Amino acid sequence: MTDLKLWVDNLRDPPDDTWTVARTSTKAIYLLAGTRFLHMSLDHALGGADTARKVVLWLCEHPHRWPWHVSVHSANPVGRTWLLGMIDRYKPADGAA
Numbered sequence: 001m002t003d004l005k006l007w008v009d010n011l012r013d014p015p016d017d018t019w020t021v022a023r024t025s026t027k028a029i030y031l032l033a034g035t036r037f038l039h040m041s042l043d044h045a046l047g048g049a050d051t052a053r054k055v056v057l058w059l060c061e062h063p064h065r066w067p068w069h070v071s072v073h074s075a076n077p078v079g080r081t082w083l084l085g086m087i088d089r090y091k092p093a094d095g096a097a
Helices: 025-034 053-061 077-090
Strands: 005-008 019-022 039-042 069-072
Touching: 005 025, 019 025, 025 053, 053 077, 069 077
Parallel strands: 005 019, 005 039, 039 069
Antiparallel strands: none
């Protein structure tokens, strides 16, 4: 099985070419709805009014789609705190439900 990884960031590239990249929340949600990712890394701000909050809120409504491991690489302290708090509260403890 391939270790599918999703990188959600509108500006930065992932650390290597093993990641699938989503530059918008809409694209990330589309990918999460159709693919089982094992790892996801999020930036908070995705350009304009778009943020990764939309992705996390969608995952809260679709708990069976959470990746096994979710990390946040955002430098925005408020956004990072919000994302990590929601992930900690709503992500199933044993990975994807």
